[in-house]
Structure formats: structure tokens, C-alpha cells
Amino acid sequence: MRNAVWRADNTFALLENGEGYYPDLFKAIDSAEDEVLIETFILFDDPVGNQLSGRLCAAAQRGCRIEMTIDGYGSHDLPKTFITKLTEAGVRLHIYDPQPTLLGVRTNLFRRLHRKLVVIDRKLAYIGGINYSHDHLEESGSDSKQDYSLRVSGPVVNDIHDLMEEFLRTGGRRHNKSLLARWRDRWRSTIVTEPIAISDSGLAALLVRDNGAHRKDIELGYRAMIRAAQSEIVIANAYFLPGLRLLRELRRAARRGVDVHLILQGNGDWALLEPLTESLYDSLIRVGVVVHEYCRRPMHGKVAVMDGQLSTIGSSNLDPLSLFLNLEANLFIRDKELATELRSSLMGLIEKDCKTVELAAPSLFAGLKRIRAYAMYHLLRRFPYWTGWLPGHAAQLKLANVKT
Numbered sequence: 276m277r278n279a280v281w282r283a284d285n286t287f288a289l290l291e292n293g294e295g296y297y298p299d300l301f302k303a304i305d306s307a308e309d310e311v312l313i314e315t316f317i318l319f320d321d322p323v324g325n326q327l328s329g330r331l332c333a334a335a336q337r338g339c340r341i342e343m344t345i346d347g348y349g350s351h352d353l354p355k356t357f358i359t360k361l362t363e364a365g366v367r368l369h370i371y372d373p374q375p376t377l378l379g380v381r382t383n384l385f386r387r388l389h390r391k392l393v394v395i396d397r398k399l400a401y402i403g404g405i406n407y408s409h410d411h412l413e414e415s416g417s418d419s420k421q422d423y424s425l426r427v428s429g430p431v432v433n434d435i436h437d438l439m440e441e442f443l444r445t446g447g448r449r450h451n452k453s454l455l456a457r458w459r460d461r462w463r464s465t466i467v468t469e470p471i472a473i474s475d476s477g478l479a480a481l482l483v484r485d486n487g488a489h490r491k492d493i494e495l496g497y498r499a500m501i502r503a504a505q506s507e508i509v510i511a512n513a514y515f516l517p518g519l520r521l522l523r524e525l526r527r528a529a530r531r532g533v534d535v536h537l538i539l540q541g542n543g544d545w546a547l548l549e550p551l552t553e554s555l556y557d558s559l560i561r562v563g564v565v566v567h568e569y570c571r572r573p574m575h576g577k578v579a580v581m582d583g584q585l586s587t588i589g590s591s592n593l594d595p596l597s598l599f600l601n602l603e604a605n606l607f608i609r610d611k612e613l614a615t616e617l618r619s620s621l622m623g624l625i626e627k628d629c630k631t632v633e634l635a636a637p638s639l640f641a642g643l644k645r646i647r648a649y650a651m652y653h654l655l656r657r658f659p660y661w662t663g664w665l666p667g668h669a670a671q672l673k674l675a676n677v678k679t
Contacts, residue, residue, distance in 0.1 A: 279480045279492065279607075285429030286477065287613045289588075290403070291620060293411030296424040297323060300393060300401055303426075304330045307395050310340040312439045314392045316349040316590070317406035320357045327407050328357065332364035341366040342443055344672065346388040347373035349406070358675050371447055371602075372670035386486060386670055388447075389601040390590050391424070392435055400432040401425065402606050404513075404577045404590055411575075420575035421624070423617070425588045425606065431479040438483060438604065446672040475584065478609040484591060485602050493591045493605050494598050498524050500581050500607070504533045509621050510579040511538035511569075514594035515552050516652070521593070522555065529563035538576075538624060541568030548594065551652050560634050571628035577605070578617060586614045 290296040304311055304327075311334055318324050335341045343361070345353075347370050361368050371388040393401040403424025409415045411422060427435075482492045494517070501508055501524040508528060515537065529535045537559070539552060556566050577597075580586040589605025591597040608614075 279482050280434070281478050281480045281609075282430040282434065284477050285427060285431050285479045285608075285610075287479075287608065287610055288426040289613060289616050289620070290401075290405075290424045290426060292413070292420070292422055293323065293405060294413065296401070296403070296405045296411070297326070299426060301326060301330055303393075303395050303399055303401075304334055307334050307339050309396045310342070310394075311396075312392075312394045312436065312443075313341075313343045314388060314390045314439060314442070315344070315406055316346045316387065316389045316391065317408050318343075318345045318350045318353065319406075319408040320354055321409040323409050323412065324357070324407050328361055331366050332361060335365035342369065342439075343367070344369040344371060344388065344439075344442070346371050348387050349389075362675055368675040369443065369672045370675055371672055373673055387596075387601045389597065390483075390604040392439060392604055394432060394436045394439060397436050398428060398432060400427045400435045402427065402435065402590075402604060403588055404575055413572075417572060420573050421569065421571070422575040423578050423588055423620075425613075427479065427606070429477065429479070431481060431606070434481045435604075438481065443672070447670055475609070475611040480607045481604065482589075482607055483602070483604045484598070486600075490599070493589070493603055494518065494521060496587065496605065496607050497521060497579070497593070500579065500585055500587065501525060501528050503585075504528050504581045506582050507534045507536075508579065508581050509536045509538070509618060510593075511574065511576040511621055511624070512579075512593045513540060513573070513575045513577065514548055514592040514597070515539050515555075516548060516595060517593040517598065522559070525559060525564055526562045529559075535559075535564045536567060536621075536625065537564060538567045538569055538574065538621060538629060540574050541570035541630065542573055554652060556632055557635055560632065566632040567625050567629035568632060569624055569629050571624075578621070580614050580618045580621065583614050583618060584611050585609050586617050588617070 288299070290299055311331065318327070331341050331343065343366055345368070350370075351373075358368060372386070391403055391405060401424055404422045405411050405424045410418060411420050413419045482496045483489050484491070484493045498521055501521070508525075525535055540549070560566060577591055578586065578588045585608070587605050587607045589603065591601075591603040591605050597603055
């Protein structure tokens, strides 16, 4: 795999929702001896955010190096008291692309830090889609999110650590290249291949998406996974509006007899995206792709499993923001035990909490609606390219001040 390396001898633990993730992570932070590195899109001043804050402060006060990076858009309204508590305890809090609001509206809409990463003592890592907010716990109510994270130990932890250290060292500037450099990178081919060492367990490769030399790595990873599938693909994703090539790989897989299951939002929270996603259903269902809408609560997962062997877990949705603009990170993993556990969880969602989408009956109104959605799909799919031509600033990290 160009731009990523398969590492052997890793171990994994699948953590489902905040109930599985937060206790595991908090215990690891409490046991930290040297350092804790964290990147997240959302950190809220709520019960979960305050638990995390308290543990990070305690770790800093016992001498650990604590580097926490939050996104200036996703975590824009943290109160000064919350920030001061962290910084006064010795936590170094970095904010990615902090920008003032304009008439109460956030202006830093694009190229967000969307990764959710943790490395503790260079030995243990966490990666997935779970932020630090109460709405990842079912006790918060019917809008609590369905999501996944992964605890990892082994050599791939060093790759995650190096990625986070480089981000801190460069202040995020390496991820924002000139227009000429972006065009040059666009013509470089990134080839994703199967691991050289054939194994059913312990292999992992870190794939990232940035605005430099790794602009398509995660999408190419998905496409390679789909292309290699022989019997089954199960994808669960919160926001689904992939490019034509990824859609083509899904249809080709279904045509050659692969059981393809998509678990998508049944209770979406992005009104613009829902009809565009629905406009893709017919072309997928007609060739045998089975589309399930998860209806129990919001689907926030960004996971997939193939042939009971290969899986991916991370922060990347399959939409224009994640695939073309945001900073993202996914692990691609060959581990039969993990794949079996993830598949079992996803099939449980299908059986208990999903409705299967049927092929729409033909009608003039439905046809006109599809034509409109088709046009909007192509408009939105090109949107990320347009943003590259718009004037703007280079997003970078800023260290929060005690007096902020």
C-alpha cells in the first residue's frame, strides 16, 4: 500500500457506543504514565466532556504530557472556564482553525479536523467515530448515536503516534498545500493492495485523508476492499454520498454475486443530504445491493467489514466533506476475530432496528424527483473542487491561552 504500511502483530478490542468507549478510555488515561495525545472533532462542556477534562487534568498534574487538539468548528462554543481549567492544570489545548463567528454563524465550514484519535504512552491507541459528548450515551435520550471505536495495541500504534506528533509539530500547515501542489498530487497514483504477508489476524494499516499528498487514500482503500470482496460486504455509514467510482465498485460487486449490505441513516439530521442519498437507492437496489435504513436512533458509525476478514473503522464518512475536504483517519484491518465481532454487531442492527428499502414504484413524479436529485448529486459532488479555487486562509493550530 503506497502512503501506508501494513503492520503485523497488533491486537484489537471493538468498543460500541459511548457505553463501551468512555469507560475503557478513561481507565487507560487514569493509568497513563508518560503522555496522552488526543484529537477530536467535538468536545462539549457536558457530563462526558467534564469527565474527560477531569481525568486529563489529573494526568497532567501527576507529570504526564497532555496534548489535546480540538476542531475550531466542532468545538467552537467551549466556555472559557472549561478551557482555563484544562490549561491551568498543564494540559496543552490546541484548537484547529479557530475563527470568529459572523452574525452568530460559524465561518470555518470546510477542511475540518474530523479525526478521533488517542495515543497513550506510545503503547495504546484508540480510533473511531466517537466524539466527547453526552449524546453518544443512550441515557441522553432518543437522539443518542450508534457508533464504534477501536482500542489498538501493537506496531500500528507508532504510526498513529507519528501522525499526531507531526500534526502538532507542523501546526497543521503541512495539510494545506498550494493549488499547484494539489494539482501535482492529484495526478500521482496511490495504489492500495492486499498485505504481502497472508494472515488472518493482527494486520493493520493506517490510512489518512488530508489536503496534501493523501487526498484520496481512504476512498481508494474502500474501493480496493470492495473490489477484492468475494462473498459479502457490509458498510455502515452516517452520511452516504460517495463518488461515481465507489458506487460503480458497489454495483459491480453485487453483479458478480457478492452480498452487499448498506446500513444508512433512517433518521437523518442533514436535510440536504437525505434526498440525494435516497436518489442513489434505485440504481443500487436494481443490481442487488440491499439498502437498510437504521431507525432506532441516529447512525453515526463509519465502519465496514468484508468477507468476515477485512474491516475498517475510523472517522471518515462516505460523503464529500469526509472524502474531499476534512482531515480523517481510518484503520484498515485484517483480523478474523475483529471482523466477526463487527459483522455480528452490524447484522444485529439490521435484524432488530432497520427497515429494508424497497425498489420505488415507477411514476412521473418519482421520475422527475430522481432527475432533480441526480442533478443535485453532481452539483454537490463537485463542490469540494470548487472550494479549492475560492480565496481563503490556511487553517492551522493555535494553542489555547490560560487567559482565553
